[in-house]
Each structure stands twice: as C-alpha cells, then as structure tokens.
Amino acid sequence: MADAEQLYRDLDREARRLQRNLECCERSLVACCGLTVAQADALLVLHDRGPLTMNEFASEMRLHGTTMTRMTDALVAKHLARRAEDGDDRRVVRVSLTERGEGTALDLQASLRRFYATALAGLPAEDRAVMLRLLASLSHAIEEIQEGCGS
Numbered sequence: 001m002a003d004a005e006q007l008y009r010d011l012d013r014e015a016r017r018l019q020r021n022l023e024c025c026e027r028s029l030v031a032c033c034g035l036t037v038a039q040a041d042a043l044l045v046l047h048d049r050g051p052l053t054m055n056e057f058a059s060e061m062r063l064h065g066t067t068m069t070r071m072t073d074a075l076v077a078k079h080l081a082r083r084a085e086d087g088d089d090r091r092v093v094r095v096s097l098t099e100r101g102e103g104t105a106l107d108l109q110a111s112l113r114r115f116y117a118t119a120l121a122g123l124p125a126e127d128r129a130v131m132l133r134l135l136a137s138l139s140h141a142i143e144e145i146q147e148g149c150g151s
Contacts, residue, residue, distance in 0.1 A: 029111045033104055034078065040108050042071055043080060043097065047105035051096035053086070062146075080104055 030040040045060050058068035072095055075081035080101035086092035
C-alpha cells in the first residue's frame with residue numbers, strides 16, 4: 001500500500017506541476033489574440049466539433065450553463081462566435097464560429113503545434129506515442145469518474 005500511496009502523491013505533484021506549466025504557457029500563447037485560456041479552449045472546441053447547442057457546448061467544456069453563457073457572450077462580443085436559433089426548435093440555440101473565429105482558431109492551433117513540437121523535440125518518437133496513449137487513458141478514466149462534473 002505504501003508504494004501505491006507514493007505513486008498517488010507523485011502523480012498528484014506531477015499533474016499539478018504540468019497543469020501550472022501548461023497554464024502559464026497557454027496564457028502567453030493566447031494573449032496575442034486577446035483571449036483568456038478558457039475562451040481559446042472554447043474556440044478550439046467549436047472548431048473541432050462544429051456548431052453546438054448551448055447544452056452540448058457546456059457539457060463539452062465541463063462548465064455550468066450560466067458560465068458557458070457568459071463565455072459565449074464574450075466570444076460573440078469579440079466577433080469570434082455567433083448564436084443562431086435551431087431550425088427545428090426555436091428554443092434551442094446553436095453556437096458556431098464566425099469567419100474571424102475560424103481564423104483565430106487556426107492561428108491558435110498553429111501556435112499550440114509549434115509549442116508542443118518544441119516541448120517534445122527531445123523525446124524519442126516511441127516515448128511520445130506512449131505518453132499520448134497514457135494521457136488519453138487517464139483522461140478517459142477521470143471523465144468516467146467525473147461524469148457529472150460541470151453540470
């Protein structure tokens with residue numbers, strides 16, 4: 001049990017360290033676009049997933065609906081996203097990127113690719129593949145545990 005406890009402490013320490021380092025770098029990367037890290041993440045979600053209902057958007061971002069509404073308001077105010085009524089149900093609102101939002105999302109993706117390319121340059125290709133697989137597995141396990149997170 002002592003080995004497991006040490007593993008959990010080490011994992012917690014390294015995960016928090018990684019989170020702090022990524023947040024610091026992400027703040028620098030998105031500052032040029034006049035966005036917060038959360039707004040940039042939201043833009044990338046819309047870019048990857050396409051138009052989403054507000055409920056889908058909040059679920060994907062793991063945010064409460066009112067928080068998602070405020071974030072969407074900020075993206076709309078910056079002319080990066082738009083809201084539109086659903087054609088089948090006027091009560092449903094879909095959020096999508098504007099042309100400017102698409103361009104900003106592409107710029108963000110390019111910046112992130114350059115950042116990760118630099119960060120991973122010293123790792124052998126096989127280590128990168130293992131790291132990606134393990135991070136995806138851990139993320140999936142945590143998402144299953146936290147199914148109700150953000151709602």
